[in-house]
Amino acid sequence: MRNNIYFTLLVVLAMTTISCEKDTPQYLPYEGYTYSELNTNGGDWVPVLQDSGSSIDVPVPSSTNSQDYLNELEDVKEAMADITSDQKKAIRYWTNNPAIRWNEIALELIAKYNLIPGPNADGSYTLPNPANPEGPPAFPFAHPPYACRALAYMSVAQFDGLISAWHYKYEYNRPAPFQQDEDIDYAYEENQIPSYPSDGAVIARASKNILTAMFPLEEEYLQQVEEEHLESLLLSGGNVMSDITAGLEIGNAVSETALTRASNDGMKNAQTPKAVSDSIKQAAYERFGWAWDNLEIPERPVGLTPFFSKVNMWSIDDVESVRPIAPPQLDSQEFLNDVELLKDYARNMTDEKRRIANFWQDGLGTYTPPGHWNRIANEIIVEEKLNPLQxxxxLAYMNMAIMDSGISCWDAKYYYHYPRPIQLIEGFETIAGTPNFPSYTSGHSVFSAAASEVLSYIFPEKAPTLRAWAEEAAVSRVYGGIHWSFDATVGTDQGREVAQYTIDRAKADGADQ
Incomplete structure (x- = not known):
């Protein structure tokens, strides 16, 4: 089942000339591992959307000496006795930290749907419509604002669900099947985390529900993936069916809460009609004396999601409170110096600058800049051997910060409506395409700075490297000729400022105590 979507993805990427090899989502080559911590107090942490870990009701489990539970153990042993090679492969794939696998599935879907809808025969454009996902064009267009939002909602639902699972795990303290019956061998490294409710089932159901809402054409595929994952939980020796059932109840509850928020967060109005887009442009021209013109070929009549700036943020009440200072006037020395800087980069493009520009491009047919930082986070998580709750x-706090920073970035883009270098430097050419939205500030810079700050808070020993990567991602857009240098530097500061609101929230959730 994974191969089907992967084959489709490879076809899409092969047809997308601006993609590069590293943007093809790859599964991390890791197996089940011993967690660095168990976080026995995790059920007391403060969730993002739920009131507390006990907000969701979960039934009291059967005792381990009850006939019902003993029957469940026999069911596990019977299933394991008939295990197939494909089922063993699935167990190895899902591991004992399946949150990473579901994140990778989300990145696959983002890459698959990150394609610009083409024009109609008459030259007009039809927007992807969630009420008619088959289109044409197919819904969604998984551009960076859409991608960061999908990742945020999935990660938050997973996190809230696991806080609830941890609460009941240590309230009921029911041992896992492999701890109850010596004839049951656990497929992964053993740990002492209670099995009821199943954390894997929480992750599976919350992820499947969120991703189905975000990518409705993938409903059948996601259902198949969930079924495989749930089966692996039982066949691994880690859960009985009542563990899984309780986990599914939590997953349903947290995803319902998350999707209720999503349905009212303003994203459905982010892509504006042409008249509204034109009025935004005119207001900027009257305010500053400049306006961005879309120079992409073929030109779309409306810039990308002008009202993404009005989507509800996770940790900031007013997007204008984090709006950066105005960019340089077009007759200022700062601006003229930047013109010469970009000309110099274009005349003296080195292999290293080109490599950096290509590595961080994350354009069409890829998992986008937010997805790139999720990949980085996943690698660190495996290296540090975090448990599913950690x-x-x-991922929740990082993706919340990425989404908030993106909203702030889009506010600056359409408030200032600053032209891109290709518009103002005669004869100038980029090496990385022409994005369909204004220049200031740089989305790559903002996304990367926000992600690196949250990861630096969680992994302080890696902070110098993470921040250096964010700065490289920012300057990559200058090397590519897509952005002015101040788009990148101010965008980096902007992302760091926005991320601090998320970090302050994280510091108050009880996990650091």
Whole structure:
């Protein structure tokens, strides 16, 4: 089942000339591992959307000496006795930290749907419509704002669900099947985390529900993936069916809460009609004396999601409170110096600058800049051997910060409506395409700075490297000729400022105590 979507993805990427090899989502080559911590107090942590870990009701499990539970153990042993090679492969794939696998699936879907809808025969454009996902064009267009939002909602639902699971795990303290019956061998490294409710089932159901809402054409595929994952939980010796059932109940509850928020967060109005887009441009021209013109070929009549700036943020009440200072006037020395800087980069393009520009491009047919930082986070999570609760906390706060920073970035883009270098430097050419939205500030810079700051908070020993990567991602857009240098430097500061709101929230959730 994974091969089907992967084959489709490879076809898409092969047809997308601006993609590069590293942007093809790859599964991390890791197996089940011993967690660095168990976080026995995790059920007391403060969730993002739920009131507390006990907000969701979960039934009291059967005692381990009850006939019902003993029957469940027999069911596990019978299933394991008939295990197939494909089932063993699935167990190895899902591991004992499946939050990473679901994150990778999300990145696959983002890459698959990160394609610009083409024009109609008459030259007009039809927007992807969630009410008619088959289109044409197919819904969604998984551009960076869409991608960061999908990742944020999935990660938050996972995190809230696992806080609830941890609460009941240590309230009921029911041992895992392999701890109850010596004839049951656990497929992964053993740990002492109670099995009820199943954390894997929480992750599976929350992820499947969120991704189905975000990518409705993938409903059948996601259902198949969930079924494989749930089966692996039982066949691994880690859960009985009642563990899984309780986990599914939590997953349903947290995803319902998350999707209720999503349905009212303003994203459905982010892509504006042409008249509104034109009025935004005119207001900027009257305010500053400049306006961005879309120079992509073929030109789309409306810039990308002008009202993404009005989507509800996770940790900031007013997007204008983090709006950066105005960019340089077009007759200022700062601006003229930047013109010469970009000309110099173009005349003296080195292999290293080109490599950096290509590595961080994350354009069409890829998992986008937010996805790139999720890949980085996943690699660190495996290296540090985080348990699923720690994993989802990391991904939730990082993706919340990325989404908030993106909203702030889009506010600056359409408020200032600053022209791109290709518009103002005669004869100038980029090496990385022409994005369909204004220049200031740089989305790559903002996304990367926000992600690196949250990861630096969680993994302080890696902070110098993470921040250096963010700065490289920022300057890559200058090397590519897509952005002015101040788009990148101010965008980096902007992303760091926005991320601090998320970090302050994370510091108050109880996990650091």
């Amino acid at each position: 994993t989802t906390r990391t």
